[in-house]
Amino acid sequence: MSAARLPADPHHRTAFVTGGTGGMGQVITTALARAGVHVVTTSRDHDRGQTLRRRIAQEIGADLVEVLTGDLASRADLHRLAAEFTARHDRLHLLVNNAGAHYRERLLTADGVEAHLAVNHLAGFTLTHLLEGHLLAAGDARVVNVVSATMSDARPVPLFGRPRPVPLDLSGVTDARDINPADGYVPFAAYARAKLLATICGYEFAERWRDAGVTVNAVHPGIVSTGIVNDLVPAVLAPFRSFIHRRLLTPEQGAEAALRLVTSPGLAGVTGRYYVRDRETRSPDISYDPATRAAAWKLSLAWADAVV
Numbered sequence: 001m002s003a004a005r006l007p008a009d010p011h012h013r014t015a016f017v018t019g020g021t022g023g024m025g026q027v028i029t030t031a032l033a034r035a036g037v038h039v040v041t042t043s044r045d046h047d048r049g050q051t052l053r054r055r056i057a058q059e060i061g062a063d064l065v066e067v068l069t070g071d072l073a074s075r076a077d078l079h080r081l082a083a084e085f086t087a088r089h090d091r092l093h094l095l096v097n098n099a100g101a102h103y104r105e106r107l108l109t110a111d112g113v114e115a116h117l118a119v120n121h122l123a124g125f126t127l128t129h130l131l132e133g134h135l136l137a138a139g140d141a142r143v144v145n146v147v148s149a150t151m152s153d154a155r156p157v158p159l160f161g162r163p164r165p166v167p168l169d170l171s172g173v174t175d176a177r178d179i180n181p182a183d184g185y186v187p188f189a190a191y192a193r194a195k196l197l198a199t200i201c202g203y204e205f206a207e208r209w210r211d212a213g214v215t216v217n218a219v220h221p222g223i224v225s226t227g228i229v230n231d232l233v234p235a236v237l238a239p240f241r242s243f244i245h246r247r248l249l250t251p252e253q254g255a256e257a258a259l260r261l262v263t264s265p266g267l268a269g270v271t272g273r274y275y276v277r278d279r280e281t282r283s284p285d286i287s288y289d290p291a292t293r294a295a296a297w298k299l300s301l302a303w304a305d306a307v308v
């Protein structure tokens with residue numbers, strides 16, 4: 001499914017794509033809008049968001065993109081963004097939790113949560129949860145979480161040896177603020193763990209909505225030449241950055257995987273799966289552990305629902 005050749009959407013559906021200012025987010029937003037979907041996206045900065053909206057409107061010849069301003073690392077902003085969306089729209093057909101980030105050090109959000117966890121898992125979880133009524137109202141909504149194969153191999157330089165799935169042990173963890181603690185902190189592993197939690201909770205959403213017509217899948221888009229790669233490349237390889245970028249997928253190629261999951265007629269009803277690009281793949285063993293899934297769900301829900 002090429003981003004440029006998405007078939008026209010005859011139903012004029014509504015999509016919510018987080019991180020429209022980023023490499024793949026821009027491609028996903030533009031491709032869906034070009035197909036006739038009304039796309040709501042997010043930007044941390046109002047002016048950048050409006051510049052994006054105007055640029056896409058000019059490119060596709062229609063003003064189909066709406067930009068909400070907010071920081072996805074903030075629980076208060078997540079609740080406000082969801083409220084703004086639900087005030088303006090009565091249903092949500094396609095939700096792409098695309099925004100993500102990697103940080104070089106351990107940062108805490110204003111809510112006291114480790115930042116990788118906040119942006120790469122809790123943001124998508126909270127939006128999906130808060131938009132549940134609108135997803136169910138659509139009848140056949142699709143949710144896609146953009147995750148990362150780093151969860152299956154969290155070695156920063158995976159040249160030798162066997163893949164090492166990121167460790168995850170939630171036994172005894174009673175608060176999301178205790179995930180990715182300072183003790184033994186490794187940024188790349190913290191990022192991978194957040195993506196693993198997004199995948200696990202996606203399986204739980206899929207199970208809960210199996211009979212309601214809402215599908216939830218996760219996808220690793222490939223290694224794609226976008227801004228996040230600069231943060232992910234180990235410092236030792238920094239001098240080779242431009243060489244590395246030239247060998248990666250383009251944002252258009254990377255975006256195809258998420259676009260396929262939200263638009264392909266052949267994937268109607270397919271739910272609770274994890275894909276590496278367009279290939280269905282098994283996620284780390286721990287993601288299928290019922291106790292871990294129950295704990296991940298409980299911690300995430302408690303955080304999402306806490307009074308803001």
Ligand SMILES: NC(=O)c1ccc[n+]([C@@H]2O[C@H](COP(=O)([O-])OP(=O)(O)OC[C@H]3O[C@@H](n4cnc5c(N)ncnc54)[C@H](OP(=O)(O)O)[C@@H]3O)[C@@H](O)[C@H]2O)c1
Pocket residue numbers: 018019020021022023024025042043044045070071072073097098099100101119146147148149220221222223224225226227228229
């Ligand atoms: N590129 C890869 O190789 C690769 C591989 C596996 C998975 N992924 C995943 O693919 C997704 C898309 O990333 P990308 O490659 O397109 O990277 P990108 O160009 O860096 O885009 C990331 C997007 O997330 C937004 N974002 C980050 N932190 C945010 C926050 N606190 N609040 C609101 N928005 C925030 C960014 O907004 P700003 O424009 O304001 O920064 C940007 O729009 C991410 O989930 C990433 O983890 C990427």
